[in-house]
């Protein structure tokens with residue numbers, strides 16, 4: 001079992017730290033947000049992630065999981081240091097590595113003996129080498145160039161909303177390393193899964209970095225593909241639900257990520273596709289499919305606005321729209337790049353009034369939609385949001401929005417108009433209740 005420090009206690013760092021402790025390792029999660037560490041130490045979970053609280057509580061109680069705002073003290077005992085800080089997009093689409101660099105340099109200023117530095121943040125191919133260089137520069141600066149260290153790439157594939165399950169039951173673990181010693185340390189870290197015959201793929205650092213981007217880009221392409229097919233289905237009288245079901249039965253294609261909707265969002269697909277496209281251009285090897293998927297995704301959000309506009313007779317000016325769900329997907333409070341932000345922003349720009357709700361993301365939404373001003377009102381309950389609205393827009397398919405009491409919805413709405421941007425409901429059932437029903441690709 002290993003002694004581990006995780007730098008960055010966000011969605012990935014906190015989940016990884018808690019689960020690695022659950023595997024039997026001793027873990028200390030470090031964050032430079034002192035308030036976040038205070039909350040964690042007080043037993044509070046700063047993010048909404050199903051099942052996380054249990055794992056954190058169990059492992060803090062057993063003494064295997066702790067928190068600290070100080071990287072140097074956390075590094076004293078930890079032989080393995082994970083970097084799990086954010087890598088947000090820069091203006092030009094490239095990944096902003098400033099947080100990774102800050103941590104790498106601090107590690108270089110701190111370590112006194114052999115350490116394995118594991119990059120878990122999603123970083124462009126070539127970053128492992130930069131991390132090695134940043135650490136080496138700091139070691140040289142304090143005349144400590146003889147202290148040995150290894151850099152490892154261990155990309156994370158967890159999905160928000162199912163993060164604990166994904167981390168503990170991954171499809172694969174990817175380890176990019178340069179030395180047998182580092183590979184041995186990583187097998188020890190993941191011993192619980194390694195012994196469990198979880199697919200465990202060892203590569204060089206560059207391949208590991210590329211695997212993460214290639215995986216996310218492929219999924220993003222799949223979503224944009226089915227969204228474009230859905231749009232064509234609408235024009236030619238086909239039903240994308242039937243099309244996707246049959247296409248997905250082909251084992252070479254698979255049925256997952258063939259669900260049309262308002263476009264992908266979240267903290268990963270938008271920025272990772274941008275960053276991969278940027279890397280492609282940088283190396284004179286453009287990824288035209290990825291670029292096309294990005295463009296299609298941007299258009300899809302506007303397609304939804306136009307769908308709503310058409311359904312309401314050509315204009316949303318003065319219309320009250322009840323928007324159910326704001327997070328980029330169910331079971332998370334994450335609003336980063338949520339399609340709801342663009343769609344609501346554009347609806348407001350075109351004169352609509354929004355009554356929105358979400359089971360977990362209201363606090364985030366209040367901040368991210370602040371520019372919309374009084375045109376957006378947020379409600380705790382879906383039926384409050386629906387009251388007096390001219391239409392229902394189902395934006396995010398939280399379970400509680402999948403089984404709405406349609407009679408009650410109809411009674412609350414000023415007009416029975418239903419835009420189902422996630423294709424959750426059955427057209428004939430909704431129409432039988434007297435609604436005008438608009439879905440995607442049907």
Ligand SMILES: NC(=O)c1ccc[n+]([C@@H]2O[C@H](COP(=O)([O-])OP(=O)(O)OC[C@H]3O[C@@H](n4cnc5c(N)ncnc54)[C@H](O)[C@@H]3O)[C@@H](O)[C@H]2O)c1
Pocket residue numbers: 007008009010011012013030031032033036084085086087099102103120121122123156157158159160267268
């Ligand atoms: N969120 C996901 O679903 C997901 C999945 C796979 C991979 N990733 C990748 O993992 C990385 C982290 O993503 P996230 O969603 O957890 O981000 P996040 O913003 O939730 O968490 C990052 C944390 O790092 C902390 N931090 C920043 N600089 C620091 C420093 N110098 N020292 C200590 N702490 C510092 C921040 O305070 C924050 O708490 C990104 O590269 C992301 O692309 C994310």
